[in-house]
Amino acid sequence: MLDRDLAKLYGVETRVLKQAVNRNKKRFPNDFMFVLIDKDIDFLVSQSMIPSKKHLGGALPYVFTEQGVANLSNVLTSDKAIEVNIQIMKT
Numbered sequence: 001m002l003d004r005d006l007a008k009l010y011g012v013e014t015r016v017l018k019q020a021v022n023r024n025k026k027r028f029p030n031d032f033m034f035v036l037i038d039k040d041i042d043f044l045v046s047q048s049m050i051p052s053k054k055h056l057g058g059a060l061p062y063v064f065t066e067q068g069v070a071n072l073s074n075v076l077t078s079d080k081a082i083e084v085n086i087q088i089m090k091t
Contacts, residue, residue: 001069003062010072011080018062020075027075032068035060 007014021028036044037060064072073085
């Protein structure tokens with residue numbers, strides 16, 4: 001999932017989510033989270049998965065695997081984050 005989408009789910013700004021991840025890099029190895037490169041973003045636009053590069057806000061987005069999403073609960077500890085994480089795990 002894209003950082004932007006997860007930030008909406010968790011009720012935080014994308015920059016706050018990224019800051020939390022950056023402060024806890026050891027919790028997010030490459031198979032939990034990675035950064036999209038321009039080539040990947042161009043592909044997403046060409047496949048109509050995102051409307052345009054502007055949709056991402058100018059910064060290269062973080063993408064989280066299932067394990068990375070689960071680990072977000074370790075770095076985002078608001079009540080909303082806990083609630084969302086429980087719902088994700090149930091799903």
